[in-house]
Amino acid sequence: MASAMSVFSLLVSSLLLALFSPGAQADVKRYQFDIVMRNVSRLCHEKSMVTVNGRYPGPTMYAREGDRIIVNVTNHVEYNMTIHWHGLKQRRNGWVDGPAYVTQCPVRSGASYTYDFNVTGQRGTLWWHAHIAWMRATVHGAIVVLPAAGVPYPFPKPDDEAEVVILGEWWNADVETVERQGRMLGMAPNMSDAHTVNGKPGPLFPCSQKHTYVLQVQRGKTYLLRVINAAVNDELFFSIAGHTMTVVEIDATYTKPFVASTILLSPGQTTNVLVRANQRPGRYFMVAKPFNGVPIPADNQMATAILQYAGVPTSVVPSLPQLMPETNNTDFVTAFQDKLRSLNSPQYPANVPLAVDRHLLYTIGLNIDPCASCLNQSRLAASLNNITFVMPRTALLQAHYYGLKGVFTADFPDRPPARFNYTGAPLTTGLGTSLGTRLSKITYNTTVELVLQDTNLVSAESHPFHLHGYNFFVVGRGVGNFDPANDPAKYNLVDPPERNTVGVPAGGWTAIRFRADNPGVWFMHCHLEVHTSWGLKMAFLVEDGSGPDESVLPPPKDLPKC
Numbered sequence: 001m002a003s004a005m006s007v008f009s010l011l012v013s014s015l016l017l018a019l020f021s022p023g024a025q026a027d028v029k030r031y032q033f034d035i036v037m038r039n040v041s042r043l044c045h046e047k048s049m050v051t052v053n054g055r056y057p058g059p060t061m062y063a064r065e066g067d068r069i070i071v072n073v074t075n076h077v078e079y080n081m082t083i084h085w086h087g088l089k090q091r092r093n094g095w096v097d098g099p100a101y102v103t104q105c106p107v108r109s110g111a112s113y114t115y116d117f118n119v120t121g122q123r124g125t126l127w128w129h130a131h132i133a134w135m136r137a138t139v140h141g142a143i144v145v146l147p148a149a150g151v152p153y154p155f156p157k158p159d160d161e162a163e164v165v166i167l168g169e170w171w172n173a174d175v176e177t178v179e180r181q182g183r184m185l186g187m188a189p190n191m192s193d194a195h196t197v198n199g200k201p202g203p204l205f206p207c208s209q210k211h212t213y214v215l216q217v218q219r220g221k222t223y224l225l226r227v228i229n230a231a232v233n234d235e236l237f238f239s240i241a242g243h244t245m246t247v248v249e250i251d252a253t254y255t256k257p258f259v260a261s262t263i264l265l266s267p268g269q270t271t272n273v274l275v276r277a278n279q280r281p282g283r284y285f286m287v288a289k290p291f292n293g294v295p296i297p298a299d300n301q302m303a304t305a306i307l308q309y310a311g312v313p314t315s316v317v318p319s320l321p322q323l324m325p326e327t328n329n330t331d332f333v334t335a336f337q338d339k340l341r342s343l344n345s346p347q348y349p350a351n352v353p354l355a356v357d358r359h360l361l362y363t364i365g366l367n368i369d370p371c372a373s374c375l376n377q378s379r380l381a382a383s384l385n386n387i388t389f390v391m392p393r394t395a396l397l398q399a400h401y402y403g404l405k406g407v408f409t410a411d412f413p414d415r416p417p418a419r420f421n422y423t424g425a426p427l428t429t430g431l432g433t434s435l436g437t438r439l440s441k442i443t444y445n446t447t448v449e450l451v452l453q454d455t456n457l458v459s460a461e462s463h464p465f466h467l468h469g470y471n472f473f474v475v476g477r478g479v480g481n482f483d484p485a486n487d488p489a490k491y492n493l494v495d496p497p498e499r500n501t502v503g504v505p506a507g508g509w510t511a512i513r514f515r516a517d518n519p520g521v522w523f524m525h526c527h528l529e530v531h532t533s534w535g536l537k538m539a540f541l542v543e544d545g546s547g548p549d550e551s552v553l554p555p556p557k558d559l560p561k562c
């Protein structure tokens with residue numbers, strides 16, 4: 001292990017040298033991911049947990065747009081494993097996308113699988129994470145895709161362009177046990193015990209002085225911070241005391257720059273901000289704090305890290321941000337989201353589909369299904385169009401590619417089975433769902449509009465939805481029920497934000513558009529892991545086109561079997 005890790009560090013430092021030297025060409029980047037147990041202590045608790053290469057968070061991957069990345073994932077633990085490269089489109093190459101039982105069977109204990117893919121037409125901050133059970137709580141890390149050699153950023157070049165700030169969530173207990181206990185009882189699983197910045201909760205928690213992430217800065221310099229929300233279940237605000245941030249990129253797409261004192265990230269989202277160290281040299285807290293628009297039980301504690309000016313003694317007590325939104329400040333979130341616009345420049349155009357071939361309306365439900373073995377003979381569930389997705393025992397992409405029968409049906413409905421006042425008075429009866437492994441079949445090159453409509457079944461809540469294999473444009477958003485007669489007139493079809501994960505407001509709706517030009521089976525799910533476990537997920541089956549580059553590639557030889 002030790003030698004594998006030092007080889008790894010050597011690899012990373014030589015990569016960094018190569019990457020940051022001008023004139024580097026498109027390249028092959030190789031990584032070794034050893035899945036190993038590692039004891040980690042936080043908040044006065046020590047636990048043995050699953051990691052990549054013994055690191056928490058795991059290693060940052062660096063590439064340039066156009067590079068090929070080859071990652072050998074070798075599983076040394078007793079759990080099954082898969083890795084997802086969140087936000088990489090993997091055109092025609094779903095075999096490396098990673099969600100367990102969707103695009104691949106798990107990498108079993110003792111086995112290896114090589115993820116081999118190109119980073120084409122994308123640059124910015126993305127991340128990788130385990131995509132099986134709740135493993136991603138401890139198995140995750142950043143992906144930094146720099147622009148191709150010689151291509152500048154569409155904003156002034158920062159003095160330091162590679163600072164990664166990963167926001168996460170920590171449980172004192174074993175996370176897999178927490179998830180399993182919730183599932184067995186049919187109840188909500190236990191909340192986390194802390195949030196973290198780069199794996200560390202910061203000095204406001206017990207035993208945490210030494211578990212504080214410190215970012216060293218020099219007065220007068222500008223830093224590109226690559227902020228990632230890797231939390232399992234919480235949307236998070238992020239602020240830096242005394243400093244503003246200029247937002248320049250979300251989910252690896254450039255935005256029109258704007259200044260913010262607080263940003264919001266849903267789990268799965270990334271945001272690049274420019275921060276100028278232009279304040280009195282000192283120590284300033286960087287704060288991650290949950291956003292909860294509705295009063296549900298949640299871990300509302302904030303994590304802190306420190307922005308430390310060079311030359312300032314560590315005895316100086318850091319200051320907290322003077323104003324941060326309240327944890328229930330929905331108005332702030334709405335105003336922040338309204339500011340997000342694609343850059344939409346000649347070089348980085350926003351190719352928003354203007355004509356829609358296929359209109360979809362999916363209702364998001366929290367539900368209660370019968371469960372004889374559960375605590376109350378019932379279990380919490382979740383659904384899209386009243387369907388609680390049931391994971392198959394073999395991977396959907398394989399079933400599709402080889403034409404295996406009986407694994408799924410391709411009849412996911414385009415609209416909910418019943419119309420009702422979705423966001424009216426809370427509904428307390430008829431909370432059950434139907435179960436199924438149902439996919440929505442989409443013809444190649446179709447333009448799709450999907451309206452995700454929250455409901456007041458059990459409780460309205462905000463839900464960050466992530467679509468694999470694509471970016472989409474967020475063309476509209478609103479409170480209450482989507483009105484197909486009047487709301488489309490208010491869409492932004494010029495420079496809407498382009499991303500891979502979007503929040504659906506509690507008791508509201510979000511409309512997204514994309515062109516289905518990536519054939520394969522692509523997962524779509526709530527990125528709150530608690531809801532994903534309850535069934536808030538489905539998949540699109542995008543058929544092959546007829547042209548030479550329009551079909552799913554043949555599977556790699558070492559693709560794991562179920």
Ligand SMILES: *[C@@H]1O[C@H](CO)[C@@H](O)[C@H](O)[C@H]1NC(C)=O
Pocket residue numbers: 039046047048
């Ligand atoms: C690692 O943690 C486990 C408990 O989670 C403990 O039993 C074991 O002794 C620890 N190992 C080391 C090397 O500290």
Ligand SMILES: *[C@@H]1O[C@H](CO)[C@@H](O)[C@H](O)[C@H]1NC(C)=O
Pocket residue numbers: 072073074112114
């Ligand atoms: C992946 O790594 C494992 C463990 O180091 C090694 O045994 C295996 O040969 C590697 N696979 C490939 C394809 O390099």
Ligand SMILES: *[C@@H]1O[C@H](CO)[C@@H](O)[C@H](O)[C@H]1NC(C)=O
Pocket residue numbers: 068093116117118553
């Ligand atoms: C990646 O790019 C290389 C070079 O263009 C090409 O040979 C290879 O087929 C590509 N791989 C995938 C999975 O698209």
Ligand SMILES: *[C@@H]1O[C@H](CO)[C@@H](O)[C@H](O)[C@H]1NC(C)=O
Pocket residue numbers: 173174177178181190
């Ligand atoms: C969850 O919380 C309950 C109540 O505090 C506790 O009894 C239980 O042990 C916790 N479960 C896990 C897996 O830590």
Ligand SMILES: *[C@@H]1O[C@H](CO)[C@@H](O)[C@H](O)[C@H]1NC(C)=O
Pocket residue numbers: 326328329330
């Ligand atoms: C937010 O919570 C505070 C107390 O925690 C409460 O006074 C306030 O009314 C809430 N605001 C909204 C918009 O729900």
Ligand SMILES: *[C@@H]1O[C@H](CO)[C@@H](O)[C@H](O)[C@H]1NC(C)=O
Pocket residue numbers: 375376
């Ligand atoms: C389930 O059972 C627990 C413990 O008996 C109880 O406190 C809770 O209210 C019940 N929940 C529901 C939804 O019935």
Ligand SMILES: *[C@@H]1O[C@H](CO)[C@@H](O)[C@H](O)[C@H]1NC(C)=O
Pocket residue numbers: 421423424425
């Ligand atoms: C839906 O419910 C809301 C809140 O109770 C109410 O204001 C609205 O009028 C209802 N809409 C319809 C069409 O019944």
Ligand SMILES: *[C@@H]1O[C@H](CO)[C@@H](O)[C@H](O)[C@H]1NC(C)=O
Pocket residue numbers: 386417418430431432433434
């Ligand atoms: C969802 O399906 C279940 C089971 O068929 C049914 O009882 C329930 O009324 C349906 N709910 C909605 C909102 O369609």
Ligand SMILES: *[C@@H]1O[C@H](CO)[C@@H](O)[C@H](O)[C@H]1NC(C)=O
Pocket residue numbers: 445545547
């Ligand atoms: C996809 O559809 C657009 C029009 O909607 C058309 O311009 C384009 O040529 C199509 N592409 C393919 C590969 O069929």
Ligand SMILES: *[C@@H]1O[C@H](CO)[C@@H](O)[C@H](O)[C@H]1NC(C)=O
Pocket residue numbers: 078079080105106108393561562
């Ligand atoms: C790992 O995955 C395989 C293939 O799906 C399955 O048969 C096996 O039960 C899983 N093992 C564990 C420990 O979950």
